[in-house]
Amino acid sequence: MALKPEALDKVIHEPARLLIMTHLYVVTDADFVYLKRATGMTAGNLSTHLTKLEGAGFVKITKSFQGKKPKTTCKLTAKGRKAFEEYRKNILEVLKT
Amino acid sequence: MALKPEALDKVIHEPARLLIMTHLYVVTDADFVYLKRATGMTAGNLSTHLTKLEGAGFVKITKSFQGKKPKTTCKLTAKGRKAFEEYRKNILEVLKT
DNA sequence: GCAAAGTAGTTTGTGTCACAAACCATATAT
DNA sequence: ATATATGGTTTGTGACACAAACTACTTTGC
Numbered sequence: 001m002a003l004k005p006e007a008l009d010k011v012i013h014e015p016a017r018l019l020i021m022t023h024l025y026v027v028t029d030a031d032f033v034y035l036k037r038a039t040g041m042t043a044g045n046l047s048t049h050l051t052k053l054e055g056a057g058f059v060k061i062t063k064s065f066q067g068k069k070p071k072t073t074c075k076l077t078a079k080g081r082k083a084f085e086e087y088r089k090n091i092l093e094v095l096k097t
Numbered sequence: 098m099a100l101k102p103e104a105l106d107k108v109i110h111e112p113a114r115l116l117i118m119t120h121l122y123v124v125t126d127a128d129f130v131y132l133k134r135a136t137g138m139t140a141g142n143l144s145t146h147l148t149k150l151e152g153a154g155f156v157k158i159t160k161s162f163q164g165k166k167p168k169t170t171c172k173l174t175a176k177g178r179k180a181f182e183e184y185r186k187n188i189l190e191v192l193k194t
Numbered sequence: 195g196c197a198a199a200g201t202a203g204t205t206t207g208t209g210t211c212a213c214a215a216a217c218c219a220t221a222t223a224t
Numbered sequence: 225a226t227a228t229a230t231g232g233t234t235t236g237t238g239a240c241a242c243a244a245a246c247t248a249c250t251t252t253g254c
Contacts, residue, residue, distance in 0.1 A: 008112045014241075015105045022191060032203070045242060047204055052240090068250065070202055088192055094119060095185055111212075129231070142213060144233055149211090165221065167231055 007090045009083055011056045016041060017049050021084050024059065024076045032072035050074060058083055105191070108153045109184045113138060114146050118181050121156065121173045129169035147171060155180055 012021055019039050024030060030038075036046050050072075053059040058080030062073045076084070109118055116136050121127060127135075133143050147169075150156040155177030159170045173181070 006112070010112075013110075013112065015103070015107075015110065016241080018191060033201090036202095042243065043203055044205085044244075047202095048241080051204090070249085072203075091188065091192070094115060095189070113212080133231095139214065140232060141215075141234085144231095145212080148233090167220085169232075 008094070009087050011052060011058065012083060012087045013091075014049070016045060017053060020046075020049060020053065020074075021058070021076070021080070021087075024074060025081065025084055029073050029075040032074070035074060053080070056080075056083075104187045106180055106184050108149060108155065109181060110188075111146070113142060114150060117143075117146060117150065117171075118155070118173070118177070118184075121171060122178065122181055126170050126172040129171070132171065150177070153177075153180075 012018055016039070019041075020035060023035060023038055032043075032046065032050075035041075035050075036043055039046065041049070050059060050061060054061050057077060060075045060077050062075070064071050064073065109115055113136070116138075117132060120132060120135055129140075129143065129147075132138075132147075133140060136143065138146075147156060147158060151158050154174060157172045157174050159172070161168050161170065
């Protein structure tokens with residue numbers, strides 16, 4: 001069968017990031033605070049994982065101010081969307097019995 | 098939603114081990130050489146991952162001789178089978194959109 | 195006005211671990 | 225005897241997940 005493990009993108013495969021990606025996949029965008037609450041992650045973790053996703057070109061991060069508070073908005077890029085779909089396809093393939 | 102990342106057993110989630118588990122899930126048992134070929138992994142990697150799965154109580158490893166050659170046979174334990182089904186259920190849940 | 199507490203994140207330190215290369219033991223072929 | 229193959233295990237190292245500590249501001253008592 002030669003199902004290769006490397007078919008599963010490591011950046012997406014990490015559970016924390018998989019969760020972030022699935023959330024971002026179903027909305028146009030989401031802010032940091034929302035993601036933090038939705039995923040139950042600590043701010044530190046969320047920050048580093050978002051940075052990693054950004055580094056991979058999967059997520060676009062935009063900073064602005066809402067009133068006087070900083071606001072970080074996250075959005076899947078086209079590349080990220082495609083990579084997620086690919087990942088999804090591959091892991092379902094691995095799991096199909 | 099509160100889909101917790103920790104619902105995905107880290108021992109199983111690792112791609113290499115996920116592959117081993119899916120292979121073992123559909124056969125009664127498999128030997129080292131077969132798994133090596135089927136997964137495309139190096140012997141060293143396969144060895145350490147099997148040891149890890151054994152340590153988690155998911156795989157039973159039996160050593161014997163086939164003629165004059167050593168033979169390592171691997172088999173899912175009941176616990177391993179159950180854990181895999183659980184993992185499968187959880188990741189499908191995460192991925193359901 | 196100013197200290198304490200809250201909000202919104204980022205950076206740092208530490209322990210874990212995946213991977214391949216090196217190694218070990220034995221058997222077979224030249 | 226030397227080389228090559230088989231069937232693995234052990235070791236070294238670089239990557240990285242995680243939480244705790246920290247930065248930078250803002251709001252709330254007093």
